Amino acid sequence: MDIAKALAVIDRLRTGAFPAEPVRTDVGTAGPGYSIAELETSDGFWEDDGTLREETEEQYEYDRDGLEERLTERWGPPREISLYSVLHRTVEGEDLPEPWASLSGHVPNVRLWREQETGRWMALGVSQWDRELPFQLLAVVTDTDPP
Template sequence: MDIAKALALIDLLCAREFPAAYSRTEHGESGPGYHIAALQTSGEFWEGDGTEREETAAQYEADRDGLGERLTERWGPPQCFSLAGVFDRTTEGEDIDEPWARLSGHVPDLQLWSEPASGRWVALGVSQWDKELPFQFLGVVTEIDPP
């Protein structure tokens, strides 16, 4: 992963206006109050014993932590934010704001910063939809407070 490019994309998303309605973008997806960008995608479907999948998961988490170190230099230490409780609440029928409801279905936890210049939240997480689907390293920028 190219950290300089990922930082530039995070900066772009922090400055970009939010759309009035959900849409796909050149980097991922956006909606009222949020942007979600795929910073890296494994592009593989998984079969077999899972060893390669575990190694890929470890690499994506290391990439997240590496980019997280750069954001920590800017904004201080992140909050570690589990989405497990958010997922439980959505499955019980509670109406949770996006992007949190969407993310809770496939991202177990996030590193989360408050970006002081814009007042937006910046989050990094690793998407793990299902054992057969590719990994994604996601960058999230939102003005919507975490639930």
């Protein structure tokens, strides 16, 4: 992963405008009050016996941790929050705000900062929708408080 490029994307998102409707962007997705950047995406694991998947998961967590170090230098230590309770609440039918409701379906936890300059939340997480599908390192910028 190119940390300088990832930081540039995060800086652009944290100061940029959010769209009025959900859209696909040049780096991921965005909607009212949020932007999600797909900083890195692996290959899928359709033919894997589990070894490559484990190695890839470790690499994505390592990349997230490296980026976290840089963001900690800027904004201080993050909070780590589990999105499990958000997933449980959405499955039970509760209408929770985006991006948190969608993220909870494929990102188990995030590292979270409240960026003081803009007042926005900034989160990093490793996503995987299912065992055969790719991993993604995601950066999330939002005005919406975590539920």
